[in-house]
Amino acid sequence: MAVVLGAIADDFTGATDLANNLVRGGMRCVQLIGVPGQGLGELVEGTDEIDAVVIALKSRSCPPAEAVRDSLRALEWLRAEGARQLYFKYCSTFDSTDEGNIGPVSEALLERLEAPFTVMVPAFPANGRTVYQGHLFVGDRLLSESGMQHHPLTPMRDADLVRVLSRQSRYPVGLLPWSTLAQGAPAVSRQLEELTGQGVRQVICDTLDRNDLAVLAEATVDLPLVSGGSGLGQALPAQYRHRGWLGEVSAAGALAPASGSALVLSGSCSRATLAQVDAFLTRFPGFPLDPLMLAQGPEHLRQALAFARRHLAGGRPVLVYASAEAERVSRAQQALGRERAGELVEQALGELAVALVDEGVGRLVVAGGESSGAVVSALGVRALRIGEQIDPGVPWTQTTLAEHEAPLSLALKSGNFGGEDFFLRAFEVLP
Numbered sequence: 283m284a285v286v287l288g289a290i291a292d293d294f295t296g297a298t299d300l301a302n303n304l305v306r307g308g309m310r311c312v313q314l315i316g317v318p319g320q321g322l323g324e325l326v327e328g329t330d331e332i333d334a335v336v337i338a339l340k341s342r343s344c345p346p347a348e349a350v351r352d353s354l355r356a357l358e359w360l361r362a363e364g365a366r367q368l369y370f371k372y373c374s375t376f377d378s379t380d381e382g383n384i385g386p387v388s389e390a391l392l393e394r395l396e397a398p399f400t401v402m403v404p405a406f407p408a409n410g411r412t413v414y415q416g417h418l419f420v421g422d423r424l425l426s427e428s429g430m431q432h433h434p435l436t437p438m439r440d441a442d443l444v445r446v447l448s449r450q451s452r453y454p455v456g457l458l459p460w461s462t463l464a465q466g467a468p469a470v471s472r473q474l475e476e477l478t479g480q481g482v483r484q485v486i487c488d489t490l491d492r493n494d495l496a497v498l499a500e501a502t503v504d505l506p507l508v509s510g511g512s513g514l515g516q517a518l519p520a521q522y523r524h525r526g527w528l529g530e531v532s533a534a535g536a537l538a539p540a541s542g543s544a545l546v547l548s549g550s551c552s553r554a555t556l557a558q559v560d561a562f563l564t565r566f567p568g569f570p571l572d573p574l575m576l577a578q579g580p581e582h583l584r585q586a587l588a589f590a591r592r593h594l595a596g597g598r599p600v601l602v603y604a605s606a607e608a609e610r611v612s613r614a615q616q617a618l619g620r621e622r623a624g625e626l627v628e629q630a631l632g633e634l635a636v637a638l639v640d641e642g643v644g645r646l647v648v649a650g651g652e653s654s655g656a657v658v659s660a661l662g663v664r665a666l667r668i669g670e671q672i673d674p675g676v677p678w679t680q681t682t683l684a685e686h687e688a689p690l691s692l693a694l695k696s697g698n699f700g701g702e703d704f705f706l707r708a709f710e711v712l713p
């Protein structure tokens with residue numbers, strides 16, 4: 283079987299979130315970091331066992347022209363791998379500005395595919411993101427009152443997605459209301475056709491629950507391009523199976539057995555991560571990284587390395603963390619500048635990962651979106667096979683690094699994800 287679904291995600295942890303849902307739907311999935319220079323066959327073994335490929339871009343808040351360029355490159359790469367359907371993945375809170383990038387990217391993809399229209403399904407009901415009359419809700423609040431109106435890069439001050447997307451788009455935007463969804467997939471298809479007849483190219487879809495996602499998947503499985511958050515990815519695999527595009531797979535998230543010692547690197551200062559760090563420290567050793575000390579020279583990092591080596595040699599999981607309460611973070615930021623403080627931490631985490639993986643760490647958990655990006659890039663990771671989920675949205679993954687025989691098991695957690703015992707349980711659930 284060949285690649286059924288090719289997805290283009292506008293950020294790293296968003297890509298993992300979609301990949302995780304696809305695996306849970308029974309698709310064997312690989313996540314790629316950026317558009318590779320070579321084919322899938324040169325990146326992963328057993329490509330005939332891959333059903334879905336998700337390419338993670340960094341195109342959420344870059345200039346629109348850059349986002350369009352990278353997304354089109356990803357599209358061409360996925361088409362060359364034979365993907366039957368394409369999926370443009372953005373955030374379930376529709377993170378974007380009036381300039382883009384969701385509208386420009388989706389219109390460019392449609393043009394390149396010579397496809398008349400696509401659906402926009404940001405909803406992820408399982409996480410409280412629903413859409414009604416085109417208005418996006420986060421829990422029981424409109425998007426514009428959910429906290430997202432204060433986002434530093436993509437403040438969402440309007441919950442009416444038809445209006446939001448219209449400001450970013452050249453062609454008219456339509457709405458598929460819940461009253462049509464309630465009548466089932468054939469009614470949805472008819473209305474989509476009608477809207478296209480009126481010149482609409484992008485259709486915001488109401489979605490209240492899992493059942494609505496299933497109806498949408500049934501009505502859109504034959505479209506060249508769908509788009510949305512990761513919710514639609516829960517419902518599409520069943521439709522692919524229905525079409526006979528997907529075989530029955532008993533364990534889509536099965537990975538090679540993990541080996542090597544266990545390390546946690548944490549650069550996230552979000553509330554969830556701070557609690558996870560505390561929980562881990564009640565049972566296992568940890569070394570606190572301080573950006574102020576990192577700024578003074580290499581000694582602090584050397585100490586962290588020595589600490590980790592000593593405990594890893596004893597066969598115990600170890601944590602190295604820069605995670606700190608807001609007050610300490612702001613002290614470091616005042617002394618060093620926000621960017622410099624962040625860079626020092628990210629670089630240190632990257633260097634620790636490279637050194638310790640070289641010395642036998644085979645199971646690595648990283649906390650923090652930016653921190654994960656820094657570690658993955660320092661390690662030179664290009665492709666991740668997606669495994670079973672540890673907590674919602676965070677799966678174990680596996681990669682093979684150049685000059686390493688054994689695969690490296692990696693769990694990359696965005697700051698706010700995961701229960702309090704995440705670091706402890708992560709290693710327990712890994713086969």
Ligand code: ADP
Pocket residue numbers: 549550551552555572573604605606610611612614615623624625626627628649650651652653654695696697698
């Ligand atoms: P999250 O997913 O929680 O947002 P990220 O890793 O994306 O986590 O972002 C956290 C940022 O904070 C990173 O740039 C990291 O380098 C920085 N950082 C981590 N610890 C500290 C600290 N003690 N002082 C200052 N900045 C820090």
